[in-house]
Amino acid sequence: MDYDLGADADALRQRLRDLIHAHVPADFLGACTDDPADLELCNAFCRTLAEQGLLCLAWPEEYGGGGGDVWHQTIVREEMWAHHEPRGPQYMGVNWVGPALMRHGTDAQRAKHLPPIAAGEVIWCQGFSEPEAGSDLASLRTRAVADGDGWVVTGQKVWTSYALMAQWCVLATCTDPDAPSDRRITLFLVRMDSPGIEVRPIPSMLGPHHLNEVFIDGLRVSREDVLGEVGAGWTVMRDALAYERVGIARYARCESLMQRLLEVLDDDGRWEALAPALHARWVRALVDLRVARLLAYRAVGDSSGVDPAAAAVARIVTTTCDQNVAEVLVDAAGPDALDAGADALLHGAIDDHWRYAQAATVASGTIEVQRMLVSRSVLGSSR
Numbered sequence: 001m002d003y004d005l006g007a008d009a010d011a012l013r014q015r016l017r018d019l020i021h022a023h024v025p026a027d028f029l030g031a032c033t034d035d036p037a038d039l040e041l042c043n044a045f046c047r048t049l050a051e052q053g054l055l056c057l058a059w060p061e062e063y064g065g066g067g068g069d070v071w072h073q074t075i076v077r078e079e080m081w082a083h084h085e086p087r088g089p090q091y092m093g094v095n096w097v098g099p100a101l102m103r104h105g106t107d108a109q110r111a112k113h114l115p116p117i118a119a120g121e122v123i124w125c126q127g128f129s130e131p132e133a134g135s136d137l138a139s140l141r142t143r144a145v146a147d148g149d150g151w152v153v154t155g156q157k158v159w160t161s162y163a164l165m166a167q168w169c170v171l172a173t174c175t176d177p178d179a180p181s182d183r184r185i186t187l188f189l190v191r192m193d194s195p196g197i198e199v200r201p202i203p204s205m206l207g208p209h210h211l212n213e214v215f216i217d218g219l220r221v222s223r224e225d226v227l228g229e230v231g232a233g234w235t236v237m238r239d240a241l242a243y244e245r246v247g248i249a250r251y252a253r254c255e256s257l258m259q260r261l262l263e264v265l266d267d268d269g270r271w272e273a274l275a276p277a278l279h280a281r282w283v284r285a286l287v288d289l290r291v292a293r294l295l296a297y298r299a300v301g302d303s304s305g306v307d308p309a310a311a312a313v314a315r316i317v318t319t320t321c322d323q324n325v326a327e328v329l330v331d332a333a334g335p336d337a338l339d340a341g342a343d344a345l346l347h348g349a350i351d352d353h354w355r356y357a358q359a360a361t362v363a364s365g366t367i368e369v370q371r372m373l374v375s376r377s378v379l380g381s382s383r
């Protein structure tokens with residue numbers, strides 16, 4: 001396969017960089033900070049991307065997309081992650097909520113939900129994990145009990161990223177506790193301000209407002225809110241997680257941080273003074289990042305859709321790079337890596353990257369579970 005994305009791709013990258021340069025300050029570090037202006041900036045930037053047809057570049061035009069291909073969308077996500085993801089939480093709607101709706105939603109759901117995502121007007125969150133059901137999602141216990149022509153939902157979610165910022169959630173529930181594990185789960189599209197939903201933030205080193213608990217008590221949902229078939233939520237989740245895993249181009253963030261730190265260290269002669277062993281780790285990390293990029297491209301390039309095992313391979317390598325690069329950056333920058341504030345090295349991005357990297361091999365499914373998924377695919381086994 002030829003991974004040269006061509007002159008078009010270079011022009012698109014430059015256009016995105018110019019937009020980021022014009023709209024995103026150099027010290028921006030993502031939406032989950034103490035400053036509410038950062039989330040505002042993300043929302044405004046998404047609208048700007050959308051107005052230029054760049055937010056959902058690979059979506060069909062009928063849904064508000066730009067009619068581009070998956071490689072164009074790959075370039076968008078790489079440039080966004082290389083600049084601390086100025087789409088903020090909206091990357092989730094673009095990456096997996098939209099594709100899940102296109103594949104499993106009804107015409108009415110597509111008409112209702114896809115245009116606002118493509119216009120950069122809505123934040124979605126993912127209500128899958130529960131206190132006793134993270135890796136083993138099939139055992140989740142949030143119950144949707146049939147009631148009249150709908151259901152009443154009661155239960156609890158945990159680690160729900162961006163739940164306080166989100167207007168909508170893809171909520172995984174158990175509709176039939178006696179059914180086999182692949183027929184127990186039903187997904188609902190729910191408004192986060194519905195009566196019966198309460199969000200409580202979980203303080204963490206990922207910054208305020210990232211992780212949350214979601215308590216659900218007596219939430220009413222209807223048949224129109226079901227995503228996919230009743231009892232067939234597992235199929236939708238498997239697709240959604242594959243799209244999510246391949247859609248987070250953190251390898252691009254790692255490469256950009258390494259490049260920027262190299263420039264800073266080179267400027268004042270510190271680069272040459274680093275120990276040869278650290279230079280060797282630096283080069284090894286760069287090679288691993290190229291491998292991560294190519295594995296992501298392999299998953300994206302599969303014309304039959306994103307294969308969960310290929311997405312898992314790409315995710316394993318990217319998150320391992322995340323952690324390795326975090327250590328290399330901290331060792332190369334020395335104590336300056338931990339400085340905060342306006343004058344901090346790379347505006348505090350190394351510290352920010354190190355903190356998130358610790359969670360990278362857990363978020364979106366742990367690395368152990370990803371390895372199991374790959375081994376099952378290689379061995380052709382379902383258990």
Ligand SMILES: Cc1cc2nc3c(=O)[nH]c(=O)nc-3n(C[C@H](O)[C@H](O)[C@H](O)COP(=O)(O)OP(=O)(O)OC[C@H]3O[C@@H](n4cnc5c(N)ncnc54)[C@H](O)[C@@H]3O)c2cc1C
Pocket residue numbers: 125126127128129130131132133134135136158159160161162206359360362363364365366367368369372
């Ligand atoms: C930053 C971050 C953001 C997140 N965002 C979201 C979100 O938006 N929405 C959401 O629904 N969830 C989210 N999660 C939750 C995440 O998906 C779960 O934490 C993850 O799937 C692991 O589940 P758990 O925490 O219950 O750990 P467990 O499943 O209890 O795992 C504990 C340990 O046991 C290992 N383990 C478990 N089962 C097996 C097995 N069968 N074989 C071998 N080892 C095993 C795991 O690998 C892990 O090391 C997020 C998590 C993080 C860290």
